[in-house]
Amino acid sequence: MLRQIEGSQAVAAIVAACRPEVISCYPITPQTHIVETLSAKVKKGELGSTQFLNVESEFAALSVLIGASATGARSYTATASQGLLFMAEALYNASGLGLPIVMTVGNRAIGAPINIWNDHSDAMAMRDAGWIQLFAEDNQEAVDLHIQAFYLAEALSCPVMVCVDGFILTHAFEAVDLPAQAAVDAFLPPYDPVQVLDPSDPVSIGAMVGPEAFAEVRYLAHHKQLEALNRIPDLAEAFQKHFARRSGGLLSPDRLEDAETVIIAMGSVLGTMREVADQMRAAGDLIGCLKIVSYRPFPAAALRTAVARAKTVIVIEKALAAGRGGILAADVKMALEGLPLRIQTVIAGLGGRPVTQASLKKMIEAAQKGELDSPHFLDLHWDVIHGELARQREKRASGPSAENILKEMGKKAKPIY
Amino acid sequence: MMSKQVVKFYQTGTFTVGNRLLDETLRTVQSGIARTNSLNSGHRACQGCGEALGARYAVDAAMRAANNQVIAVNATGCLEVFSTPYPESAWQLPWIHSVFGNAPAVASGVAAALKAKGKTQSKVIAQGGDGGTVDIGFGCLSGMFERNDDVLYICYDNEAYMNTGVQRSGATPPAARTMTTQAVGDAPGSRFETGKNLPRIAMAHDIPYVATATVADLHDLEAKVTKAVKMRGARYIHIFVPCPLGWGSDPAHTIRVARTAVESGLFPVFEAESGKVTDVTPIRKKMPVEDYLRLQGRFKHLFGPPKKTETLAAIQQIADDNIARYGLIEAPDSE
Numbered sequence: 001m002l003r004q005i006e007g008s009q010a011v012a013a014i015v016a017a018c019r020p021e022v023i024s025c026y027p028i029t030p031q032t033h034i035v036e037t038l039s040a041k042v043k044k045g046e047l048g049s050t051q052f053l054n055v056e057s058e059f060a061a062l063s064v065l066i067g068a069s070a071t072g073a074r075s076y077t078a079t080a081s082q083g084l085l086f087m088a089e090a091l092y093n094a095s096g097l098g099l100p101i102v103m104t105v106g107n108r109a110i111g112a113p114i115n116i117w118n119d120h121s122d123a124m125a126m127r128d129a130g131w132i133q134l135f136a137e138d139n140q141e142a143v144d145l146h147i148q149a150f151y152l153a154e155a156l157s158c159p160v161m162v163c164v165d166g167f168i169l170t171h172a173f174e175a176v177d178l179p180a181q182a183a184v185d186a187f188l189p190p191y192d193p194v195q196v197l198d199p200s201d202p203v204s205i206g207a208m209v210g211p212e213a214f215a216e217v218r219y220l221a222h223h224k225q226l227e228a229l230n231r232i233p234d235l236a237e238a239f240q241k242h243f244a245r246r247s248g249g250l251l252s253p254d255r256l257e258d259a260e261t262v263i264i265a266m267g268s269v270l271g272t273m274r275e276v277a278d279q280m281r282a283a284g285d286l287i288g289c290l291k292i293v294s295y296r297p298f299p300a301a302a303l304r305t306a307v308a309r310a311k312t313v314i315v316i317e318k319a320l321a322a323g324r325g326g327i328l329a330a331d332v333k334m335a336l337e338g339l340p341l342r343i344q345t346v347i348a349g350l351g352g353r354p355v356t357q358a359s360l361k362k363m364i365e366a367a368q369k370g371e372l373d374s375p376h377f378l379d380l381h382w383d384v385i386h387g388e389l390a391r392q393r394e395k396r397a398s399g400p401s402a403e404n405i406l407k408e409m410g411k412k413a414k415p416i417y
Numbered sequence: 418m419m420s421k422q423v424v425k426f427y428q429t430g431t432f433t434v435g436n437r438l439l440d441e442t443l444r445t446v447q448s449g450i451a452r453t454n455s456l457n458s459g460h461r462a463c464q465g466c467g468e469a470l471g472a473r474y475a476v477d478a479a480m481r482a483a484n485n486q487v488i489a490v491n492a493t494g495c496l497e498v499f500s501t502p503y504p505e506s507a508w509q510l511p512w513i514h515s516v517f518g519n520a521p522a523v524a525s526g527v528a529a530a531l532k533a534k535g536k537t538q539s540k541v542i543a544q545g546g547d548g549g550t551v552d553i554g555f556g557c558l559s560g561m562f563e564r565n566d567d568v569l570y571i572c573y574d575n576e577a578y579m580n581t582g583v584q585r586s587g588a589t590p591p592a593a594r595t596m597t598t599q600a601v602g603d604a605p606g607s608r609f610e611t612g613k614n615l616p617r618i619a620m621a622h623d624i625p626y627v628a629t630a631t632v633a634d635l636h637d638l639e640a641k642v643t644k645a646v647k648m649r650g651a652r653y654i655h656i657f658v659p660c661p662l663g664w665g666s667d668p669a670h671t672i673r674v675a676r677t678a679v680e681s682g683l684f685p686v687f688e689a690e691s692g693k694v695t696d697v698t699p700i701r702k703k704m705p706v707e708d709y710l711r712l713q714g715r716f717k718h719l720f721g722p723p724k725k726t727e728t729l730a731a732i733q734q735i736a737d738d739n740i741a742r743y744g745l746i747e748a749p750d751s752e
Binding site: 021022024049050051053054055056057059060063064065066067068069070071072073075089090093097197198199201202203204205206207208209210213 | 485486487488490491497498501502503504505506508509510511512513514515516518519522523524525526527528529530531532533534535539556557559560563564566
């Protein structure tokens with residue numbers, strides 16, 4: 001049934017339909033509406049005996065789910081940004097223990113400076129934590145990926161993170177088809193754990209492993225991710241058969257058949273990008289888009305096949321590895337090693353900076369001419385950068401950068417009243 | 418020829434040898450053939466380890482009280498490391514270890530899952546050392562308390578980070594030598610600070626049950642665990658467990674060290690329900706704190722030369738304050 005609904009509420013509705021047994025909650029913008037909505041559903045008794053725990057930190061939120069999942073309960077929470085980083089230790093632990101927890105990340109920047117708006121720094125910082133990471137382009141996909149996430153997590157005994165762009169998606173109202181409960185029940189079987197804390201069959205979970213077997217245990221975690229590479233496309237097929245809608249998969253190609261320039265990205269920026277591709281194609285420019293849905297596991301082979309015919313590949317990413325450049329771009333470059341094409345890294349949309357069609361078009365045209373610096377920072381205010389660097393050179397005790405920059409920008413800004 | 422050792426058995430009032438004199442229902446869990454050996458033999462604790470002893474009695478008592486329906490959560494620490502070196506496990510009950518600072522939250526999750534599944538006959542215990550409890554796990558523990566989650570948390574307090582090689586924790590007493598509060602300088606050992614008394618902090622949450630116990634009175638320890646397991650909500654038991662390695666005490670003196678801690682007043686043994694003290698174990702014969710401190714290498718620097726009389730007096734004051742606060746010495750009959 002199509003409903004005009006906020007992204008967070010749509011996610012909460014589908015999570016509820018997946019019948020989680022334990023939900024933990026710690027507030028952090030921009031995911032808070034999800035857990036608020038779930039909290040009301042549990043309190044109203046709509047979720048039967050589901051337990052909802054208001055905890056004291058994100059570290060506790062995930063830790064509660066580690067206990068719940070190990071006791072055989074389908075377990076869910078949502079977080080973002082600093083919260084995801086505060087969970088870091090437990091993230092590695094949950095995947096190491098093979099616990100199929102599902103978590104929504106309302107992607108948001110990481111401070112300092114504190115910033116509540118969208119980019120992918122949070123999820124990318126945790127890319128090696130052993131979780132499967134799926135990125136949604138719009139709220140329909142966010143809904144669909146959650147159903148697939150529970151299925152995949154429990155099939156593989158591996159936690160799954162569903163990444164949904166903060167504000168851009170979590171707070172956007174759009175038409176979403178929310179599958180009926182019966183359809184979800186028919187697709188998603190009850191959780192059947194491979195290990196469970198049960199007094200009638202005691203096991204020890206979380207033993208210490210030394211040099212004699214640690215590498216083997218870690219390899220098995222890698223193997224699980226490789227297995228996910230095979231499972232994810234099949235799951236998307238099964239999903240399409242069941243729900244009559246294409247969603248998920250490892251990658252989603254758009255007009256790659258004849259594309260000379262391929263834009264690779266994750267998440268909601270694809271929406272803007274498709275508009276730009278439409279316009280540029282109308283002018284005869286063969287642009288294609290490639291959405292990466294599964295960032296972990298990284299679909300290197302599928303990616304290589306998908307873009308093999310392109311001349312230029314532009315990776316647009318909402319994260320920055322300080323001292324290195326692109327993160328997604330590094331993975332893409334490894335996947336495309338040896339292919340005769342130009343790969344361009346573009347850092348865009350950090351801390352919620354709007355990624356506009358005009359800027360994208362200008363950037364693509366520069367890239368096609370080979371005139372783009374690398375990595376390219378989209379719409380970076382170089383005057384601000386140079387001003388602040390000059391200030392730092394002049395005076396050692398020049399104060400906090402963020403405040404100085406805001407002061408300078410304030411002087412130049414036109415009054416809004 | 419082996420040297421002769423005089424072994425004295427005497428009735429201590431603590432049931433250490435008097436078990437067979439008791440009614441069967443009052444006998445220690447460990448004396449029964451139905452004991453579960455939940456922390457089985459063969460683990461790798463040091464000789465004279467107070468934590469291994471305390472855990473063995475506590476967990477078996479919990480098992481008996483819950484009809485063997487117990488799930489245990491363990492913080493990182495000695496107990497975790499010595500009991501589960503892969504591929505061995507000393508645990509004969511369902512047991513999970515996640516990370517250092519989250520045992521109370523993991524236990525909350527186990528309890529929530531049991532509730533969601535209607536398996537409320539199973540009981541959840543969480544256990545950690547003093548570092549995992551009063552320091553790194555403190556936030557999660559306080560959260561578990563205030564939500565009144567259905568978990569019995571047991572802290573095995575050996576007053577420092579022993580697993581990492583004896584470093585100061587928030588539970589390390591003043592003047593104690595650890596590797597990060599060494600016996601050097603003008604004020605050797607750990608500084609005199611305000612301390613972090615977790616049983617009292619637990620009581621401040623008004624949780625249903627808080628108790629302290631020691632390995633010197635294992636029958637009392639078992640009774641408290643038994644009582645706590647049968648209750649619902651958040652419960653906390655703080656067990657004083659000497660560490661021969663970290664404390665520089667004779668492995669044969671573990672019980673003696675624990676008993677002198679109690680009899681000097683340095684470790685008050687009591688029970689509290691819903692934030693109020695309901696019972697204290699009186700000191701039978703008050704010992705000076707020196708009798709406790711002298712048994713341990715970590716306090717050796719106090720005895721000189723020169724003897725640190727001021728420091729010793731300050732420690733004695735702590736014991737005397739405990740005695741006054743908890744009424745550990747019964748007033749003589751006024752008749």
